[in-house]
Amino acid sequence: MIPKPYLMFMGRESVLRSAKTALGIRDWAPQDCVAQWRLGAEAIDLGLAEMRPRAAREAGARAMVLGIAPVGGALPEEWIAPILEAMEAGLDIVSGLHARLTDVPAIAEAAQRLGRTLHEVRHPRRPFPIATGHRRPGKRLLTVGTDCALGKKYTSLAIAREMRSRGIDADFRATGQTGIMIAGDGIAMDAVVSDFIAGAAETLSPAAHPDHWDVIEGQGAILHPSFAGVTLGLLHGSQPDVLILCHDPSRSAIASTPGFPFRSLGETRDLYLSLARLTNPQVRFAGIALNTSSLGEADARALAAALEASEGLPVFDPLRFGIAAAVDAVLA
Amino acid sequence: MIPKPYLMFMGRESVLRSAKTALGIRDWAPQDCVAQWRLGAEAIDLGLAEMRPRAAREAGARAMVLGIAPVGGALPEEWIAPILEAMEAGLDIVSGLHARLTDVPAIAEAAQRLGRTLHEVRHPRRPFPIATGHRRPGKRLLTVGTDCALGKKYTSLAIAREMRSRGIDADFRATGQTGIMIAGDGIAMDAVVSDFIAGAAETLSPAAHPDHWDVIEGQGAILHPSFAGVTLGLLHGSQPDVLILCHDPSRSAIASTPGFPFRSLGETRDLYLSLARLTNPQVRFAGIALNTSSLGEADARALAAALEASEGLPVFDPLRFGIAAAVDAVLA
Numbered sequence: 001m002i003p004k005p006y007l008m009f010m011g012r013e014s015v016l017r018s019a020k021t022a023l024g025i026r027d028w029a030p031q032d033c034v035a036q037w038r039l040g041a042e043a044i045d046l047g048l049a050e051m052r053p054r055a056a057r058e059a060g061a062r063a064m065v066l067g068i069a070p071v072g073g074a075l076p077e078e079w080i081a082p083i084l085e086a087m088e089a090g091l092d093i094v095s096g097l098h099a100r101l102t103d104v105p106a107i108a109e110a111a112q113r114l115g116r117t118l119h120e121v122r123h124p125r126r127p128f129p130i131a132t133g134h135r136r137p138g139k140r141l142l143t144v145g146t147d148c149a150l151g152k153k154y155t156s157l158a159i160a161r162e163m164r165s166r167g168i169d170a171d172f173r174a175t176g177q178t179g180i181m182i183a184g185d186g187i188a189m190d191a192v193v194s195d196f197i198a199g200a201a202e203t204l205s206p207a208a209h210p211d212h213w214d215v216i217e218g219q220g221a222i223l224h225p226s227f228a229g230v231t232l233g234l235l236h237g238s239q240p241d242v243l244i245l246c247h248d249p250s251r252s253a254i255a256s257t258p259g260f261p262f263r264s265l266g267e268t269r270d271l272y273l274s275l276a277r278l279t280n281p282q283v284r285f286a287g288i289a290l291n292t293s294s295l296g297e298a299d300a301r302a303l304a305a306a307l308e309a310s311e312g313l314p315v316f317d318p319l320r321f322g323i324a325a326a327v328d329a330v331l332a
Numbered sequence: 333m334i335p336k337p338y339l340m341f342m343g344r345e346s347v348l349r350s351a352k353t354a355l356g357i358r359d360w361a362p363q364d365c366v367a368q369w370r371l372g373a374e375a376i377d378l379g380l381a382e383m384r385p386r387a388a389r390e391a392g393a394r395a396m397v398l399g400i401a402p403v404g405g406a407l408p409e410e411w412i413a414p415i416l417e418a419m420e421a422g423l424d425i426v427s428g429l430h431a432r433l434t435d436v437p438a439i440a441e442a443a444q445r446l447g448r449t450l451h452e453v454r455h456p457r458r459p460f461p462i463a464t465g466h467r468r469p470g471k472r473l474l475t476v477g478t479d480c481a482l483g484k485k486y487t488s489l490a491i492a493r494e495m496r497s498r499g500i501d502a503d504f505r506a507t508g509q510t511g512i513m514i515a516g517d518g519i520a521m522d523a524v525v526s527d528f529i530a531g532a533a534e535t536l537s538p539a540a541h542p543d544h545w546d547v548i549e550g551q552g553a554i555l556h557p558s559f560a561g562v563t564l565g566l567l568h569g570s571q572p573d574v575l576i577l578c579h580d581p582s583r584s585a586i587a588s589t590p591g592f593p594f595r596s597l598g599e600t601r602d603l604y605l606s607l608a609r610l611t612n613p614q615v616r617f618a619g620i621a622l623n624t625s626s627l628g629e630a631d632a633r634a635l636a637a638a639l640e641a642s643e644g645l646p647v648f649d650p651l652r653f654g655i656a657a658a659v660d661a662v663l664a
Contacts, residue, residue: 133557133589190527197526197561225465225611229529229565236557257465260610271606278592279557 002094002119002184003062005032007053007086010043011079013068019044021096022067024178028157032184034061039078044068053082053089063092063119065181073098083107087116094119096177096188121180122191124200131198131237133279138208141330142240143218143289144272146262147255148227150248151318152218153179155289158318159244160215162327170213173204175234179217189219189234190227197230201237216240222271223263224254232275239280242330244287245269249303250294265311287314287326334426334451334516335394337364339385339418342375343411345400351376353428354399356510360489364516366393371410376400385414385421395424395451397513405430415439419448426451428509428520453512454523456532463530463569465611470540473662474572475550475621476604478594479587480559482580483650484550485511487621490650491576492547494659502545505536507566511549521551521566522559529562533569548572554603555595556586564607571612574662576619577601581635582626597643619646619658 006025013019026033026046035051038044053064064086070076075097083093083101087110095101101118102108111118141159143152156172156179163170172179174186192200205214216238220227247265254260262268269285276283288311292300297320304315314325338357345351358365358378367383370376385396396418402408407429415425415433419442427433433450434440443450473491475484488504488511495502504511506518524532537546548570552559579597586592594600601617608615620643624632629652636647646657 131558133586133592190525192526193522194524194526194529194562194565195522195559198558223610225568226463226530227527228568228607228610229561229563230526231561232564233526233561236560254465260465274603275560278555278560 002181003092004184005034005061006094006181007051007056007061007064007091008033008036008046008048008067009064009079009082009086010036010038010046011068011070011076012038012040012043014042014044016044018069018071019067021069021178021181022046022065024153025065025067025181028182034059037064037082039082053086053091057090061091063094065094066097070097075099075101075104080104080106084110087111087114092117092119094121094181096121096181098122121177121186122188124187124191128192128196128200128203130196131202133236135239135280136202136207137210138205138212138214139210139242140205140214140216140238140240141242141244141286142216142235142238143244143246144231144235145218145221145246146223146265146268147221147248147251148224149255150246150251151289151291152246155244155246155318156215156217157182158323159327159330162323163213163215166327168213168331169209169211170215173214173216175204175217175219189230194229194233197233198237201234205238218246221254222275223260223268225257225260235272235276236279240276240283241280242284242286243272243276244289244326245272245285246289246291248291248294265307285313286329286332287316289326290315290317292317292320334513335424336516337366337393338426338513339383339388339393339396339423340365340368340378340380340399341396341411341414341418342368342370342378343400343402343408344370344372344375346374346376348376350401350403351399353401353510353513354378354397356485357397357399357513360514366391369396369414371414385418385423389422393423395426397426398429402429407431407433407436412436412438416442419443419446424449424451426453426513428453428513430454453509453518454520456519456523460524460528460532460535462528463534465568467571467612468534468539469542470537470544470546471542471574472537472546472548472570472572473574473576473618474548474567474570475576475578476563476567477550477553477578478555478597478600479553479580479583480556481587482578482583483621483623484578487576487578487650488547488549489514490655491659491662494655495545495547498659500545500663501541501543502547505546505548507536507549507551518549521562526561526565529565530569533566537570550578553586554607555592555600557589557592567604567608568611572608572615573612574616574618575604575608576621576658577604577617578621578623580623580626597639617645618661618664619648621658622647622649624649624652
């Protein structure tokens with residue numbers, strides 16, 4: 001578990017897309033964000049109090065999050081002194097970088113000397129088992145998609161929140177770096193050695209009370225030429241009872257890679273179901289989550305209504321309009 | 333590339349199944365096996381000359397292969413001195429162990445001091461790209477299966493050998509430890525970080541002459557609850573023109589994991605084709621490779637004939653009877 005709450009380190013990052021992790025944590029775990037630390041006035045303002053590590057520690061912070069993705073993925077030289085200052089002030093460090101903090105001798109030495117933990121969420125340290133495929137008690141929902149980066153994490157978080165607001169015992173299970181920092185726990189599926197993908201997914205949502213729901217953040221897409229292996233391992237290990245299909249109606253093809261047009265939503269759902277039945281023959285779809293950020297309000301509602309009619313499932317935008325019907329369908 | 337030929341280190345291993353790697357190399361690359369080194373009379377005899385490292389080096393050996401899987405996967409203490417002796421004699425070390433040789437200080441230090449390379453095939457050192465999904469020239473065959481460990485490697489090796497014997501420009505592409513030691517090169521797919529499975533597969537069979545064939549060793553099975561993610565990433569990255577389905581008729585369910593009965597061969601083929609079409613819409617099956625080791629000769633031939641009629645594809649046992657018809661179908 002990552003200790004909370006956080007001091008959010010923003011460096012000099014001014015590009016919103018590079019600060020997705022920080023913005024996601026602010027949106028979904030505002031109670032875990034004590035303060036922000038910006039190295040320059042150009043850096044994105046999360047709307048939090050400005051503090052240096054010592055003040056943040058006194059205000060309750062337990063860890064400093066590197067909430068931004070540096071260009072090229074390497075650790076900027078300029079971040080080393082702030083990381084050391086945070087550890088000196090008593091904070092752990094939380095990083096989603098591909099670069100390893102432990103490869104920087106000054107950081108590794110200080111963590112060792114001060115007894116701080118470097119939570120490198122893209123570099124899982126625990127070993128994972130080979131998946132057994134055995135069914136385990138508890139209920140599981142997995143978000144799946146027509147592509148990457150179209151709302152699987154937000155949809156999962158929104159469903160888990162709605163379930164909890166109804167008094168249902170539910171946990172959000174994070175599979176990517178931002179989700180892990182929001183939840184304080186999870187497994188970065190894309191960083192797991194491939195023999196252990198499904199085993200890591202089994203570990204992520206362990207046996208639970210039969211009425212308990214794990215709402216699992218999906219990864220990739222089954223028709224994505226780069227990442228379908230991760231998607232399938234996560235699908236098999238999660239053994240979902242319920243799937244939610246996440247889709248962005250402004251896309252008709254895989255965004256990152258030219259030449260891969262989507263199949264129809266019906267064909268895509270059939271493919272997911274056919275594969276998911278291997279480890280849970282009762283699996284079903286309970287809804288379609290639309291990312292309607294490209295549409296005006298009226299168009300978004302009209303599209304949702306049309307898709308509800310054609311697909312025969314509740315259709316919702318978790319950031320825009322009601323997920324109650326979808327959660328009703330999940331629980332049905 | 334791993335330097336050849338090899339001195340085969342057999343330790344005290346007396347269990348055939350634990351010596352699969354050594355036996356596979358002896359069967360498929362006998363010209364690369366200079367000698368064997370057994371620590372006791374109980375060890376399996378590969379039928380090679382017995383030599384210590386210095387004599388093997390003088391006889392031409394360039395590397396010593398740890399051809400056996402120790403119980404528990406850890407490096408036996410008793411192997412350290414022989415490994416050091418081999419490096420002192422001028423040999424690189426080839427290991428398929430999960431344990432890292434570089435974690436043994438005496439071995440790491442000696443390799444550094446002597447300038448020897450530790451070829452740890454389960455621990456790929458090169459970084460892999462994210463898959464692009466772009467088609468590349470050259471022809472590709474991939475073996476796929478109803479389960480693990482039923483002949484995908486042997487089938488691939490036999491097809492590549494048959495192609496070369498016909499004067500076709502063909503390469504066997506290894507994806508597991510034994511295959512890599514036979515070929516002297518390859519990528520252990522199960523050791524690749526999951527984000528890069530398909531990208532590693534693209535790297536493994538790079539752009540080639542349009543008439544060149546890569547015959548790619550398959551991994552796992554698409555209906556295996558533990559390993560389907562590896563299978564799918566390899567399938568997408570390989571972009572196969574031709575698939576060969578490998579099957580053991582004595583099995584009706586996944587061997588390693590109870591509760592996963594096979595689907596019919598036809599359903600299994602349809603699933604592979606549906607998924608493979610994402611990166612190569614022209615993909616087709618050219619044959620079924622049967623592992624008939626559980627059957628007598630007459631039963632094996634009768635089963636192959638019956639399946640040829642029902643499945644409409646050449647059916648062969650690469651270790652037992654002719655693969656010519658299957659290779660004809662591949663080339664058709």
